[in-house]
Amino acid sequence: MNVIVDLCVVPIGVGVSVSEYVAACERILDEAGLRHQMHAYGTNIEGEWDQVFTAVKRCHEVVHQMGAPRISTSLKVGTRCDRAQTMQDKIDSVNSKLKGEPPPSRHPDYEQGAAQGKELMSEDCIFCKIVTGEIPSDQLYQDELVTAFRDISPQAPVHLLIVPNRHFNDFGQMGDEQAAIMGRIAEVAGLLAVEEGVAPDGWRFVTNIGENGGQEVLHTHFHLLGGRPLGPLLAR
């Protein structure tokens, strides 16, 4: 289970400046590979529950080792199971409202759904449910931004799908603000191509958009295909 926390570690009995202790904690979070954002009264951290709390424990251990006899930590903890949401998603959502723009995931169909009183969230989306684990999949990779799993109906010896955890109807709905997600998709695709053994001979990475594109599932996804010569790009 993923968690977002707001951590404020306050060493007691070490004088008025705590910055060296905060720096030590930031280093621990870096080493743990956790996404984190320091602010004036603490640090937001996101990641897998056990990894986050192991890092919090390590912060206490190290700050004690540095000479603090007491530590008083405050911690806000948030989880959600209705959909995947990162810290950046929360910020983007507020920023888009400040700019007077609809959230980036709002496709015209989404607005239409709203007008018809349909549930706006992606509850009906198969891939959102795969991301949260509500629908089982043969999952190969997941982090706070993307999930990769095997296609249920493989068209090649290796046929994986890589999806953003957050719902976008299709790739055309994604923009500049999703640069981090797109970068991660590229990175994970390269890693999985190596892991699946298709990197040496080559592979294909495609996304279908809309009806003419042959898109069946309305949640941005990339097909990673390989393991045999894939022929021309388009069926003739």
Ligand code: DGP
């Ligand atoms: P596209 O046609 O580009 O929208 O591709 C959708 C792909 O998603 C298609 O190759 C089959 C796959 N797919 C559909 N439903 C599921 C599912 O429940 N689990 C998995 N693993 N793949 C699915």
